[in-house]
Amino acid sequence: MTQSRSLAARVAALKSMDKTALQNYWVEVFGVKAPHLHIRILRQRLIWRIQELELGGLSDKAKMQLEQLKHHAGKHGKIKNSRIVRPPAGTRIQREYDGECHEVLVLKEGFEYRGQVYRSLSKIARLITGSHWSGPLFFNLRGQ
Known part of the structure; x- marks a missing residue:
């Protein structure tokens, strides 16, 4: 070329x-x-x-920042851009979607939504939206 x-x-x-x-x-x-x-x-x-x-x-500044991240990763393992935070059991998560409020109860081993227990928030998000979603992102559970 x-x-x-x-x-x-x-x-x-x-x-x-x-x-x-x-x-x-x-x-x-x-x-x-x-x-x-x-x-x-x-x-x-x-x-x-x-x-x-x-x-x-x-x-040069960007290269230096990358080197610092690489050094940090070497000490602490994988670098995560945004942490997904799982709330403790008993927490109620609410999300309004398409004009309707959806509430999920966090359990020790899963999530309860409308009387059913699901292993993942993504399954619940899919039920609500009809399309694939990351459950933690749909319910806005990113750490600050």
Whole structure:
């Protein structure tokens, strides 16, 4: 792929490439053999890389913050962006959806909703909405 084309044109060209073409382009851009990744991930990482080469990479401040996070993760295990908090047994969780108030009682081993016990809040959220939802997110149980 030639560097004289615009960034937008190079990104657009990646969308029409098959996996073999993406792997070959990977060698051009990164200088190493492409890892075994799904075609969507290969494409995303190549798009990120050509943007980085054209527009510049992370700032020194951002690199320092990433190093601090990496160091922290090494000491404390996995980094979590947002913690899901499970309320203690006996807590009542309410959520208004589609003009109706829905109440769930937290039990030691599950959740009670309209007289039935469910193992997960996601199952209850699906019953309420008719589509897949993360139960903790639907009931807004993210830690602060």
